[in-house]
Amino acid sequence: xxxxxxxxxxFAKLARSLSWTVxxxxxxxxVLAGALSSLVAGQQPADGWHTVWLxxxxxxxxxxxxxxxxxxxxxxxxxxxxxxxxxxxxxxPVSSLRLVAAKTAVIAALAMAMQLVMLLCVTVAxxxxxxxxxxxxARYLLISGxxxxxxxxxxxxxxxxxMLLRSFAAPVAVAFLGAGAxxxxxxxxxxPIVFLSPYALATRAxxxxxxxxxxxxxxxxxxxxxxLAATALLSLVTxxxxxxxxxxxxxxx
Amino acid sequence: MSVALIRAEIAKMRxxxxxxxxLVMVVGVTALAVLSALSSPDFxxxxxxxxxxxLAGMSLAVPLTSPLLLAVLASRQxxxxxxxNGWLLFQTSGATRGGLCRAKLAVLGAVVCAVTxxxxxxxxxxxxxxxxxxxxxxALWWGYAGAVAVVxxxxxxxxxxxxxxxxxxxxxxxxxxxxxLLAVFATGLPPLLAHLTPWGYxxxxxxxxxxxxxxVTFVPGYASIAALAVLGGVLFAVFTTRFDRREAS
Numbered sequence: 248x249x250x251x252x253x254x255x256x257x258f259a260k261l262a263r264s265l266s267w268t269v270x271x272x273x274x275x276x277x278v279l280a281g282a283l284s285s286l287v288a289g290q291q292p293a294d295g296w297h298t299v300w301l302x303x304x305x306x307x308x309x310x311x312x313x314x315x316x317x318x319x320x321x322x323x324x325x326x327x328x329x330x331x332x333x334x335x336x337x338x339x340p341v342s343s344l345r346l347v348a349a350k351t352a353v354i355a356a357l358a359m360a361m362q363l364v365m366l367l368c369v370t371v372a373x374x375x376x377x378x379x380x381x382x383x384x385a386r387y388l389l390i391s392g393x394x395x396x397x398x399x400x401x402x403x404x405x406x407x408x409x410m411l412l413r414s415f416a417a418p419v420a421v422a423f424l425g426a427g428a429x430x431x432x433x434x435x436x437x438x439p440i441v442f443l444s445p446y447a448l449a450t451r452a453x454x455x456x457x458x459x460x461x462x463x464x465x466x467x468x469x470x471x472x473x474x475l476a477a478t479a480l481l482s483l484v485t486x487x488x489x490x491x492x493x494x495x496x497x498x499x500x
Numbered sequence: 501m502s503v504a505l506i507r508a509e510i511a512k513m514r515x516x517x518x519x520x521x522x523l524v525m526v527v528g529v530t531a532l533a534v535l536s537a538l539s540s541p542d543f544x545x546x547x548x549x550x551x552x553x554x555l556a557g558m559s560l561a562v563p564l565t566s567p568l569l570l571a572v573l574a575s576r577q578x579x580x581x582x583x584x585n586g587w588l589l590f591q592t593s594g595a596t597r598g599g600l601c602r603a604k605l606a607v608l609g610a611v612v613c614a615v616t617x618x619x620x621x622x623x624x625x626x627x628x629x630x631x632x633x634x635x636x637x638x639a640l641w642w643g644y645a646g647a648v649a650v651v652x653x654x655x656x657x658x659x660x661x662x663x664x665x666x667x668x669x670x671x672x673x674x675x676x677x678x679x680x681l682l683a684v685f686a687t688g689l690p691p692l693l694a695h696l697t698p699w700g701y702x703x704x705x706x707x708x709x710x711x712x713x714x715x716v717t718f719v720p721g722y723a724s725i726a727a728l729a730v731l732g733g734v735l736f737a738v739f740t741t742r743f744d745r746r747e748a749s
Contacts, residue, residue, distance in 0.1 A: 265670055273677065280681045284688045314568065314677055322670060413583070415669035416575035417517075423568055424524055431535070 248341055253349040257323070261353065266322045270357055273315045274365035278303040282372045292377055296384055299373050301457060304365060308394075308453025310426040312361075313446050316398060317422035319357045320405030321415045323350055328413045334498040343493040347406065347486055355402035359395040366391055386466060390455045397452035397474055400445035400481035407489035426450065436461045441477045445485065448477050505595055509577070509607040516576045518611065525569045525615050530622040532561035538630075542715060549632045552717050554623055555644065555708035562619070562648055563683035563702035570612070570652060571676025574659035575669045577604050582667050598740035601664050605657050605736065612652045620645035640707055640717060647705035647725045654698050654732035655679070661739050691721070701728050 248256075281302030285292060292298030327336050336346070366383070373379040408418040429447035432440045433454075438461055440447040451461075452474055458464030513519070536557035542548045581587050581600065590600050624636060662672040679699040686694045686703035694700030704721035 265668065269670070269674065272674070276678055276681055280685045284685050287689055287693075311677065311681070318670065318673055318677070321673075325668075414516075414576055414579060416572040416579065416673060419673055420521055420524065420569065420572045423572075424528075427528060427532075427565075431531075 248345075250345055250349060253341065253345060254352050257349050257353040260326055261323065261357075264322050264325070266319055266357055269315055269318050269322070270361045271364055273311060274303075274307070274361055275368050277307045277311060278365070278368035278372050281306065282376050286376070292373075292379070295379050296369075296373055296387070297457070299369055299377065299379070300387060301459065303369055303372070304394075304453050305457055305459055307365065308450045309430050310423060312358075312398070312449055312453065313401060313422040313426035314419060315361060316354065316358050316401050316449075317405045317408075317419040320354050320402065320409040321418055323354050323357075324406070324409035325415060327410075337496065337498045342490075344486070344490040347403075347410070347490045347493060350406045350410070351399070351403045351482075351486055351489075354406050355399045358398040358402050362391050362395050362398070386456060389466060390452075393455055393471060393474055394449070394452045396478050397448050400478060400485055401449045403482055403485035403489065404445045407485060407492070410489060410493060422446070433460050441474065442480065445481050448474065448481060502595075505599065505603040506607055509603050512577065512580060513607070513611075516580065518573065518576065518608075521569060521573055521576070522611060522615055525565060526618045526622065528565045528569075529558070529561045529619040530626065532565065533557035533619075533623050534626045534630075536560050540715075543630075546631060547633070549630060550715065551627060551632055551634070551636050551641075552708040552715050554627050554632070555637075555641070555717060556710070556715060558619070558623055558644070559687075559702075559706040559709060563687070563699070564680065566648075566652055566702070567655060567679040567683050567699055568673075568676045570655045571659045571672050571679070573608055573612070574604075574656055575663045575672045577608055578660055578663035579669055581664070596744040597664065597746055598743035601660050601740045601743060602736075604660050605653075608656055608660070609653050612656055613649050616645055616649040616652055620648075637717065640719075643722070644705060644707035644720050647720045647722065648702070650725050650729045651698065651701045651705060654701075654728055657732055657736040658698060661736065664743065695724060698728065698732070701725060 281299070285302065292302070327333055339346075366387070369387075370383045373383060405418055405422060408421055412418055425444065425446040429440060429444045429450055432444075433447055433450060441451045454460050454462045455470065455474070456462065456464065456466040463470070533554060534557060537543055537553040540553050540556075542550060542553050578601075581590075587597050587600070591597065595603075620641060624641060627636060659672050659676065662675060663669060666672070679697075682697050683699040683702045686697075686700040687706065687709070689700070689703070691704060694703045701724065704724045706718055707720055708715065708717045710716075
C-alpha cells in the first residue's frame with residue numbers, strides 16, 4: 248500500500264469518529280470564552296485585533312491546543328485498540344514507519360484544520376461582536392501558518408502515546424502535564440526548550456509576534472527559522488521513534 | 501454497596517496508575533498556587549507577603565487544573581469496564597451498573613478529598629516556609645478547601661456518570677476541557693452566571709482575589725456550595741438508580 252492510500256484509509260476511519268466536534272468546538276469555545284469575558288467586563292478590546300488574538304489564540308496555546316491534539320490522537324488510535332483490530336493491524340503488510348506516518352499525517356491535518364477554524368472564529372468575533380475596523384491583519388495568517396507547521400511534532404508525539412497506551416484519557420493527561428511544564432519553562436524564558444518539547448514548540452508558535460512571554464513582538468526571521476528548524480527536527484525524531492517502538496510490538500491475545 | 505465491591509475498585513486503581521494522576525494533581529495545584537503568589541508584586545518584599553496572595557494563587561490553580569484531571573480519573577476508572585466487559589461480569593455476579601458507579605464514586609471520592617486536603621496543606625506549609633507574617637487564616641483556609649472538595653466531588657460524580665453512559669470517552673474528556681474553560685472564565689462572570697454550571701462553583705468558592713487592584717479575602721459562597729452538594733447528591737442517586745434498571749449488555 249502506498250502512503251497516500253493509507254492516509255486515505257485513515258480519513259475513511261475518521262468519518263464516524265466524531266473528531267470534527269473537537270476541531271470545531273474547541274477553537275469556537277476558546278474564542279467565545281475570550282469574547283464573553285471582554286463583553287461581561289464591558290470593555291472593547293483595547294488594542295483591536297491584537298487583543299482579540301491574545302485572548303483567544305495565545306490562551307489556546309498555553310494548554311488547550313495540546314489537549315485538543317491529544318484527544319484527536321486518542322480518537323484516531325481508538326479504533327485500533329478495539330476488538331481484534333490491533334492484531335489485524337499487526338498482520339497488515341505495511342511497514343511501521345508508513346503506519347506511524349499516516350496516523351501522524353491525519354492527526355496533524357485535523358490540528359491544522361483546528362487553526363483554520365480558529366482564524367475564522369477570531370475574524371467573526373472581531374467583526375460581529377466588536378465591530379473592529381478592517382479585516383484580520385495579514386500577519387496573523389503568517390503566524391497561523393507557523394502554528395500549523397509547529398503542531399506536526401505534537402501530533403506525532405500524541406500519536407505515539409495513543410499508540411502505546413490503550414486508555415483514551417491517559418495520553419490527554421500526559422499532554423496536560425507536558426503543556427503545563429512547557430508553559431512554565433517558557434515563562435522562565437528558557438527558549439531552547441522548543442527544540443526538546445513539542446508542547447513548548449506549539450505554545451511558543453502561538454505566541455509569535457504578540458510580545459507575550461519571551462516573544463519580542465515582531466515576527467523576526469530568526470525566530471521563525473528556529474521554530475521551523477525545531478519543527479523539522481522534532482517531527483523526524485518523534486516519527487522515527489514511534490516507528491521503532493511499533494516495530495517491536497506484537498499481536499495481543 | 502459491599503466491602504468486596506469497594507476492595508475491587510481499590511485493586512483496579514493499582515494498574516490504572518491512579519497514583520500518578522493524583523500526584524500530578526497535588527503537585528500541579530501546589531506549584532501553580534505558590535508560583536502565582538511568588539510572581540505577584542506583594543511577594544517581592546518579605547514584609548508585605550500575605551496569606552491572601554497564597555489563597556488567591558490556589559483560587560487560580562484549582563479551577564485551572566482540577567476539571568480535566570477529574571475527568572481523566574473518572575474516565576480511567578470507568579473505561580476499563582467498557583474494555584473488559586466488566587459491566588456484564590459484575591451484573592452476573594450481583595452488582596448492578598449503578599452499584600458499580602456508586603462504589604467508584606466512594607473510592608475515587610475518598611482519594612479526591614485526600615488530594616484537596618493535601619493541596620491546601622502543602623500551600624499552607626509553603627506559606628510557613630516563605631515566612632509569611634501573621635497567623636494563617638485557618639478557618640477561611642479549611643473552609644475554602646472544604647468548598648473545593650465539594651465541587652470536586654460533584655464534578656467527579658458527573659464524570660463517572662458520563663463515562664459510564666457514553667462508551668466513547670471523547671464525551672467525558674471533551675466536557676472536561678470545556679469545563680476547564682468555564683471554570684477559568686467563571687471568575688470574571690457575575691455570580692448569577694457562575695451558578696449555572698457546576699464548574700462555576702469554583703469561582704463561587706474563591707477565598708481571595710483582586711478587587712479594584714487591592715488583594716482582599718472573600719467569604720466563600722458556602723450556601724451555594726451546600727445547595728450544589730445536595731443537588732449533585734440527589735442527581736447522582738437518581739441516575740445510578742436508573743442505571744440499575746438497565747438490562748445487562
